[in-house]
Amino acid sequence: MARSINDIMNSMLSVKDSYTELSGLSGSISSIWRKILYIVASAIWILENLFDSHQQEVTGIIATMRPHSLRWYAEMARKFQYGFNLLPDSEDFDNDGKTGDEIEASKIVAYAAVDKVEGKLLVKVAKDAGDSLTPLEDVEKQAFTEYMERVQDAGDDLEIRSEPADNLRLSLDIYYNPLVLNADGQRLDGASLTPIPDAVHNYLKNLPFNGELVLAFLTDALQAVSGVVIPHIVSAEYQYGEIVWKPVGVKYKPYAGYLTVAETDLKINYIPQSEIMK
Template structure:
């Protein structure tokens, strides 16, 4: 059920009060206070009655929001608690503590460790579980990445080796697992951008000197946010265009071409998975995340 707005709650209270034959709570008022009852129950927006209703409505709305958060948290905990489901594998990957011995119980002993020390050992920032096949039989592929200064990066060789050993110990017997932690898929774009010459120049720089590459800055920020918010999610070219269109000074945007590549492939290559080469509308990242290839991307600016 959707959380009602503060205005909806206020309206419900006002309607209930208006339809009531009497207000029992006013029975405790003295005769002098009863004489001012009309002012007390006035529906004027600046009356005491309306101010009280507003306070009550805000409290009720806050409770609705808290219950919604609790419900979502319970649903998420249930989803990841079922052993060997996708949600369970994802949460298990995020729980990996690098360099720490894993007891037979599968639960780390963090006795004596501070919250900061535990967080530092949990190096996996993002994880995604996808079904695949290898040598004719099904596997579960777990893509993971760590975060450095807010940007996703692949695990080092030692980190990946420790994570792989951990996951093999935690996983179900008889289930083939393949872990991967690779460099971001590179994204190359070619844009023709019309701009307002009172805000930008022909190099796409802001005239006030606050940003020499506002379009590139916006695209990079969008990809960083998307990678963190929707790891292994599809990239939409329409969403990229929306980002560029929202840059101050940009009047019209035309994406000439877009393509992606990852380790072992070039921008002009193609593969059966369809996750490399020219992008038509959407693209699923092989690594789980994208990074803008600034040196190989082009941005043509035309005054309008």
């Protein structure tokens, strides 16, 4: 950042004072040597400002030419403001005259993730509905798609996806400790009537958006429930849109970016089991 002329002048005066052989120079502000220093300081000030302008110009060119990352696309998706227009030739929204609350309320995309699939950039987004995630409505998706097409890098092919949650269907065998749980999987001390279903729902809720369902990790979550001796996933299947149920192998990345399991799709068989010494 360019210094002021006075700062440059003071810097040169400080250097001048370090030379004892120059101590005899007149201290008058109208002296010739001071005028020469001022002229040099002015020239340095002009040069530093030119350097600043050049740096800004080069930085702007680099920012314009550099291909953006997948993370950048996800950040831009979350910056979308529904019902707001972009400033001319800008990636920023025109928030003139809007309150902070109005601006925040317009940012309807709470979750976003971007994958590169077969040369395309797949942009998955969802809204926050409190205890669950929901897709954008048709008119919201149309506006969001227009926004992303305006801010995207030239040549990138985007596919916007905002869909209802993928459905998960589970069949579990839970070998339980009869001293802790009853035959319906309820805690005997009354602390919870649904500890196993709660563990499943909490695992899905805590998955990162567009994160993978890993059956081994779900097993770990079930194993951590008090009273569970052996958790066994008999089967796991997923379904979305019009496709039929398909089995989950080792892991599964949801089509919509997130998963839900209905009460009727969670089958649990409780089997009493004494604790096993390890």
